[in-house]
Amino acid sequence: MASFFNRLKRMFSLESSVNSLQEAVEEKERQLADLTMQVQQLDQLVLEKMNEERIVMRNEINEERREQEDQLETLKMTARQEIEQSRTALIIELDQLRMDHEKKIQVMLQQDVDLGHELAEKQGQKEKLEKELKRIVTQIKKGKVESLAIKNLIELFPESVNYDRIEDKLKDFEAALNDEGILDTVVHLDLHFKTSRQLRSQMNSNNKDIKKLITNYHSRYTTKANITIYDLMVIGLQAELQNILYTLTYTNLDDALERSKALIHKYLQIASNGNAALINTITRFLMELEVLFEQAIRIEYSYYVQREKEKEEQRRIREQMKQEAEEKRMLEEERKKIEKEEEKYFVEMNRNKELLMSETNEEKIRELQERISLLESQYQELEEKKEEIIKRANGKAGHVYVISNLGSFGDHMFKIGMTRRLDPSERIDELGDASVPFKFDVHAMMFSNDAVALEQQIHQQLALSRVNKINMRKEFFYADVESLEKLVQDIDPIAEFTTTMMAQEYRQSLSVTYVSSDEAYLFDEEEEVS
Structure with a gap:
């Protein structure tokens, strides 16, 4: 970690040198402007000679500026490479931690097998x-x-x-x-x-x-x-x-x-x-x-x-471990996809910068600069998204949700759970699959850096209202919308809470008086095709 900060320090030092070089260029340009003013005041007799000298000087300045820009680009590339190397080392370290965690899981599974053998032995004694x-x-x-x-x-x-x-x-x-x-x-x-x-x-x-x-x-x-x-x-x-x-x-x-x-x-x-x-x-x-x-x-x-x-x-x-492993697998796939996108943006940025160095047309220079700025902004967004993925894969960050299903469970039963997925709505959609007749309504979605603790805090406050007091995986609770809204607001004052149970599919189903078997068959076919 110390070497990482040393490299950052060198990078900032290099950027300071680049700024000094840019100031020198600006000073040269100011000197050029002064010389131009002096040339205009000279006698018309020596105008041709002075113009030649001015052209020579401009070429020299342009050459020097290109050299300085090349140096600047080299410094930036070096800094990016160092950062990329540090990032790669960090990813390798995180992968090692993941592998260690998987080994622990294997040990726990082996212990489970051993318990099974012990149970078989107890069964024999029984x-x-x-x-x-x-x-x-x-x-x-x-x-x-x-x-x-x-x-x-x-x-x-x-x-x-x-x-x-x-x-x-x-x-x-x-x-x-x-x-x-x-x-x-x-x-x-x-x-x-x-x-x-x-x-x-x-x-x-x-x-x-x-x-x-x-x-x-x-x-x-x-x-x-x-x-x-x-x-x-x-x-x-x-x-x-x-x-x-x-x-x-x-x-x-x-x-x-x-x-x-x-x-x-x-x-x-x-x-x-x-x-x-x-x-x-x-x-x-x-x-x-x-x-x-x-x-x-x-x-x-x-x-x-x-x-x-x-x-x-x-x-x-075991179910939580399985769900965490699945979420980490999905996050890993998302990270790899982002890295591929980053590589494309990086190549495109370098290509545009090479074009900018050789371009002399002012309009095209401006377009290239805008294009590079846009690519850098998009590249930075991908970096932030990737950092968020790494944070979630190796931490407890996630979303805690409060959902209901009026058509399936009535208006006084709610499910309160958590997910680490970047898009928590994917988890809600999974819960509303073929196992229940209607989709869930989302009343609250709270992000937390320790979503596990937040979920446990809410579950503890609603312990007496738990529907299934034996199977703790069944995260359903008896409550009303108003009390849940107050509970959520007390925990997270800025969290949005929707009190209305939309239950769109359920209410639409109530308005339909009869569906023939042929129509139902057609609906099933449409779902299979989609």
């Missing part, structure tokens, strides 16, 4: 656990059959039941369990709430409430037979809950809640066929337990909601 679950469920079903058989035996032949032996067996069974005893679930599966401290705390609190409820109702039974049946019922309910939680996914919450309700209803039906004196107690117990079971399901489901948000965030990042 299949093993599912097999284990099936084995446990089979045991549970067997236990249910045995418990029903015991229940029927007690109801049909109460005098033949040895309650002391049953109590001993229950004590042995309780000792084989953990410290929670008979009130804890027999089945412990690897559920997802355990991966989160917050969810773990919520589930532990809910499990304590379940245990407390079970303990409270356990104390209401006095006979050994009723206690035995109650304990068997609790074991079955806990195992069923574990099964529901293990099979829970992001898409089947309603199904899991229905299964929980069906489970409670099934036990209510079983209870209604038993001892009538216990129906009210069991019904209250199951109704209270149903609420706690639903809470357990929703706590476990919170894990899937959070995981889905993380997936959507990863998809959003």
